[in-house]
Amino acid sequence: MHLTPATLETDQFRAVLLPGFGTEGGYSLLVDETTQSHVNPDDPEDLQLPYVRTIAAIVDALFAPDTSVNALHLGAGALTLPRFVTHTRPGSSQRVVELHGDLLDFVLDAIPLNDPSGVEFVVADAVAYVETLADDAARFDLVVVDVYTGSDAPDAVAASQFHTALRAALAPGGIVVVNAFTASGPDLARDVEDALREVHGHVIAIADADLLSGTRIGNIVFAATDHEPDVDALAVALTARGSLVAPDPRD
Template structure:
């Protein structure tokens, strides 16, 4: 690992970096040149996290802001929640939960332990946070979480990437069926799905979630939902009806322009798509080279 002044090699421009043992990808933490106190985690050339150390309640990436709005709508404002984050990055959302809902209990699962070591060293999080980091594959760790979490989790976030793609074993019906029993009666599962024109992968993920959960909505930037450009769609799934009052609030909170699909429109969105199984699941599509432009 390199932290600019020591380690086994420097990242770009001497930024803290590490070559991840499992994937072989290079993870680099770069300062945000435009926002003092903010940093970006880039893995294999793909921006994966943005953290404002001084103001963790400020979220940068569009899809992360949308998940943040979902977190804001859970229970009463500032009420502590129980959360499980599958995929850590630089722990942007766990930091957000702690900043906006102090006292929340959180579990973070990350397969790349040396990534966590880099983040812990360069971008340490609040020591007061009730945050447990578990190392391992998200699917394997789901089966080993404490029994007390079953039926007690208010928020499960699935934001798993290896480089620029989501591995296929965490996109299947069997995978989501492992996460489903965690949810409390008010609990929701939020999934970040990256896709491009045609949206074949996203439509399949909507069908897969609908095969496991009775209630599903999706929301994103309008042009992404129309399949006109590569981007992120956030799907929210639950066992109990999702409060329809959430929809105008999600739209109003942006980022704009935004669109929510649910009910008949969601069924039309995923029409003809089959739920993915372990035998048929695929990894998310590779974004074009022009999608992520990293400046130095």
């Protein structure tokens, strides 16, 4: 597949898909000049962004290879993680919630899913959608919260009400993973952690030490569960996925 740069202009944001990025090729999605995603449709395990490798390692540590999962993705980007889950856990059921239907169409038109089976798309505000999950029979093994337009995230993703609703939608043994991009606000990561700790028994933060200390901006990934996670298995998975960071239990 070969692409020339493609651009989507709306009254809310500007998105650009740039081909030929990454050590193995692939495409970068920029929204309002912020790199939102990298995806290599020829190799769904080619994960260039460190925080995405971290989330993939969490999946590896929690779910055995070729074990299907029921996943909810809040925020679509270039669909890097849904592609990864489909590739590594065949037969998985995935629901992707994206606020901007035009962005979703833009990505899918340019870079279609290799295997769209088992992937359901919902165009909705993620925060409002989560409030409807109480009436949904589905229970999710994995919830990924990665809700951004450019570098901005809604305040509600750091609210206890939001995370209480997500916890209720988890299957037994399920996990909520939140990407907190600290450039969107200096208090975002702290507020996300506080909200997760209110509603879950165990919370882990994964990032470089200078990010955790607040001396540099970037992505902090939080993982929250109601069962004690296997931190050693997670550390092994992080190393295998090429991440140099270590899990930091916040219990």
